[in-house]
Amino acid sequence: MALRKGGLKPVERRADGDAAPACFVCGRQREQGIALMHAFLCESCEGHIIVADVSDGDYDFLVQRVTACWRTLSGEAAGAKA
Numbered sequence: 001m002a003l004r005k006g007g008l009k010p011v012e013r014r015a016d017g018d019a020a021p022a023c024f025v026c027g028r029q030r031e032q033g034i035a036l037m038h039a040f041l042c043e044s045c046e047g048h049i050i051v052a053d054v055s056d057g058d059y060d061f062l063v064q065r066v067t068a069c070w071r072t073l074s075g076e077a078a079g080a081k082a
């Protein structure tokens with residue numbers, strides 16, 4: 001299944017001079033990437049996740065980071081409902 005970016009909001013550096021968001025996988029501040037609710041995923045890591053295979057040495061790390069991000073986001077979503 002191909003990942004589609006159509007429903008995701010692109011993130012661009014704000015004109016007001018705010019620092020670029022930090023990627024939840026690599027932790028680096030990047031100007032280009034996608035926003036997942038309040039989390040940010042840079043283009044580099046997005047591409048890495050898309051092609052990652054279980055034999056990839058970084059696979060476990062990527063799963064760990066995405067899982068941690070998802071737990072944070074799902075917690076935020078649950079908190080917002082209450």
Ligand SMILES: [Zn+2]
Pocket residue numbers: 023024025026027028041042043044045046
């Ligand atoms: Zn990244």
